[in-house]
Amino acid sequence: MGKRVGIIGVGQTHHAAKRLDASGVELIAEAVSRALDDAQLTMADIDAIVVGNMDHFENINYVDMWAVDGLGACMKPVFKVTTGGTTGTTVGACGYYHVASGLFDVVLAVGWEKNSESDTQAAITTCANPTLERDPFAGAIGPLATEYSMYMKAYGATEEDSARVAARDRNNALNNPYAHSRQAVTMEDVLNSPMLSYPVKFLDMCPRSDGSCAVIFAVEEKAKKLCPRPAWVHTSVVRHDYTHFGDLEWQFMPTLERASAQAYKLAGITNPLKEFDVAELYIPCSTCGVKWMDSLWFCDHGGAPKLIRKGTFEMNGQLPINPSGGVIATNPIGATGLIRVGEAAWQIMGKAGARQVKGAKKALCTGFGGCSWTDLMILGADLP
Amino acid sequence: MGLYEDKRKRTHTPEGYELLTQESGHLEYDFHWHLGYYWSKFLAELRDNQRFMAVKCPECGTVYMPPRANCGKCYVEMNDWVEVGPEGSLEGFTIVRFPYIDPNNGEMKQVPFTSIWVTLDGASTRMMHFCNEYDEKDLDVGMRMRAVWSEERTGSIHDVKYFEVIREKPAKKAAAKKPAKKAAKKAAAKKPAKRPAKKAAKK
Numbered sequence: 048m049g050k051r052v053g054i055i056g057v058g059q060t061h062h063a064a065k066r067l068d069a070s071g072v073e074l075i076a077e078a079v080s081r082a083l084d085d086a087q088l089t090m091a092d093i094d095a096i097v098v099g100n101m102d103h104f105e106n107i108n109y110v111d112m113w114a115v116d117g118l119g120a121c122m123k124p125v126f127k128v129t130t131g132g133t134t135g136t137t138v139g140a141c142g143y144y145h146v147a148s149g150l151f152d153v154v155l156a157v158g159w160e161k162n163s164e165s166d167t168q169a170a171i172t173t174c175a176n177p178t179l180e181r182d183p184f185a186g187a188i189g190p191l192a193t194e195y196s197m198y199m200k201a202y203g204a205t206e207e208d209s210a211r212v213a214a215r216d217r218n219n220a221l222n223n224p225y226a227h228s229r230q231a232v233t234m235e236d237v238l239n240s241p242m243l244s245y246p247v248k249f250l251d252m253c254p255r256s257d258g259s260c261a262v263i264f265a266v267e268e269k270a271k272k273l274c275p276r277p278a279w280v281h282t283s284v285v286r287h288d289y290t291h292f293g294d295l296e297w298q299f300m301p302t303l304e305r306a307s308a309q310a311y312k313l314a315g316i317t318n319p320l321k322e323f324d325v326a327e328l329y330i331p332c333s334t335c336g337v338k339w340m341d342s343l344w345f346c347d348h349g350g351a352p353k354l355i356r357k358g359t360f361e362m363n364g365q366l367p368i369n370p371s372g373g374v375i376a377t378n379p380i381g382a383t384g385l386i387r388v389g390e391a392a393w394q395i396m397g398k399a400g401a402r403q404v405k406g407a408k409k410a411l412c413t414g415f416g417g418c419s420w421t422d423l424m425i426l427g428a429d430l431p
Numbered sequence: 432m433g434l435y436e437d438k439r440k441r442t443h444t445p446e447g448y449e450l451l452t453q454e455s456g457h458l459e460y461d462f463h464w465h466l467g468y469y470w471s472k473f474l475a476e477l478r479d480n481q482r483f484m485a486v487k488c489p490e491c492g493t494v495y496m497p498p499r500a501n502c503g504k505c506y507v508e509m510n511d512w513v514e515v516g517p518e519g520s521l522e523g524f525t526i527v528r529f530p531y532i533d534p535n536n537g538e539m540k541q542v543p544f545t546s547i548w549v550t551l552d553g554a555s556t557r558m559m560h561f562c563n564e565y566d567e568k569d570l571d572v573g574m575r576m577r578a579v580w581s582e583e584r585t586g587s588i589h590d591v592k593y594f595e596v597i598r599e600k601p602a603k604k605a606a607a608k609k610p611a612k613k614a615a616k617k618a619a620a621k622k623p624a625k626r627p628a629k630k631a632a633k634k
Contacts, residue, residue: 061437067450068441081435106455168531177464178474179497179588181535183546183559185527192525193548200572224437244527245567289503293496293548293557297523 049147051430053270053277055263056086057389062227062258062377065163071105074259075117075159082155082261086273090119094151099128099138100381105164118157131174134158135260135384136414136422140283142264152266158385159259167255174417180292185244187331188252192244194297195334201298202349204337206246210237211355212336213251213375219362220372222401227256227377251333258379260386278395281425282313288419295419302421303342311344314425320345324407325394326368327387329415333375370402384414388424395428457537469498474586481580483516485554496554516551518597521574523548526565549576549594561593
């Protein structure tokens with residue numbers, strides 16, 4: 048099982064479409080210094096650093112070297128991790144593994160991206176096989192849109208269902224001072240927004256952002272000393288899938304189902320809908336916020352629309368999802384997954400300000416990437 | 432947590448220097464990808480024989496379109512070739528309307544284009560390609576599709592120009608829907624793959 052590990056500090060930048068004021072390394076420094084402040088630590092207390100962003104999106108390779116000053120990595124071990132959309136959560140998992148191994152006591156995990164520095168959809172498109180799939184593959188939006196066309200056909204989900212999810216996340220973001228996109232919207236606003244790729248409309252889809260997030264993991268003995276209320280890592284599970292888009296099972300997400308089944312088993316969770324107090328989920332498009340609920344064992348296949356229509360996942364519902372506004376409000380891709388972990392940690396630590404879910408003791412975070420890769424982490428107020 | 436400075440709207444440094452952006456200029460980045468035995472054969476068959484060659488896993492029986500060397504699930508090399516198609520079922524589609532830079536040539540992608548996932552008859556997996564229709568009202572998951580070949584074929588997936596919907600009767604919408612409904616019903620009746628039971632959840 049490894050050592051028990053707690054999150055003792057989180058830092059985020061103010062995320063935006065463009066951060067003209069900061070180069071990538073300065074954006075990293077902003078998040079890292081805020082995380083150190085949150086944990087009341089200095090860089091001298093950090094034993095190792097994990098960093099991640101999307102390969103080549105800023106046309107810089109060897110980013111771990113390039114960002115040393117902002118990371119505080121001088122003379123420290125640095126481990127670069129990059130796993131597409133899941134980068135942020137994999138960075139978190141990697142930070143956790145470092146500490147759980149017993150080899151490092153306090154580890155800093157950093158995710159970042161300056162999406163504004165290039166054409167994001169073009170860059171994302173290069174994940175598809177250039178010979179066989181790149182041409183019909185339309186960035187992040189194409190496959191997600193296609194997937195929902197299948198789900199609507201199979202189970203009667205509607206564009207209104209996804210519009211409801213979009214409105215939920217966007218309105219939640221109004222409580223989050225760090226969020227990129229903070230605008231009040233109604234379901235009608237979403238349905239009337241321009242069509243990007245049937246059935247996905249402009250307000251259904253996440254933005255691309257400049258931003259960074261830093262999370263500090265500490266081994267049990269240190270966490271107890273340094274932090275009044277750490278967010279303990281109960282489990283971290285990762286599952287990956289095929290590389291050809293046509294190979295994947297699209298009616299449901301096998302990686303999310305298997306990862307969550309395994310995680311619930313390890314964490315002793317038998318009724319996720321009841322037992323989680325809050326969830327920060329990697330939902331890049333509102334359509335995913337409908338379809339993927341099935342794969343988290345909240346309901347049977349096709350059961351998601353009913354839960355959505357009942358308001359199950361609203362702030363005042365049974366299981367609030369994305370009080371931060373989620374990915375639909377903020378998406379600096381290399382950081383996005385780590386923001387889920389950071390926000391969930393703040394919920395457990397009682398530091399989520401206006402977006403705090405009262406009495407949150409158990410939180411679920413997920414990451415998602417390209418070919419249905421899934422990272423999943425469960426955090427709790429009690430020791431695992 | 433404290434209140435941190437929000438610098439999102441800044442356009443100048445505190446001393447008044449304008450915040451600059453450096454343009455890379457038009458980067459040209461050429462690559463040469465080696466296609467290996469399987470994709471070379473696959474593309475040659477498209478070009479020369481206008482047919483879709485898939486491979487079948489000797490262990491799990493999955494018929495892969497497009498073909499590839501290894502079955503990822505079983506981790507075995509595959510050598511059983513199987514012809515599939517040329518017709519198939521539309522599994523999913525989207526009509527892309529937002530333009531973005533095509534990383535293959537640096538130009539803006541021509542929109543709208545319709546991206547489809549089609550299961551060629553005999554294949555287990557879906558092939559990504561294009562359809563020549565751009566109105567979601569005329570397309571439905573479950574429709575039957577057939578490949579339309581390019582006259583000039585070079586050994587590329589574009590040797591198939593696009594897939595067209597097979598409509599037995601022409602134009603009139605009500606009539607055109609009939610074959611689609613039947614196929615759609617058939618596709619809907621085909622049970623989606625079973626989720627692993629939570630208890631017996633495979634690792």
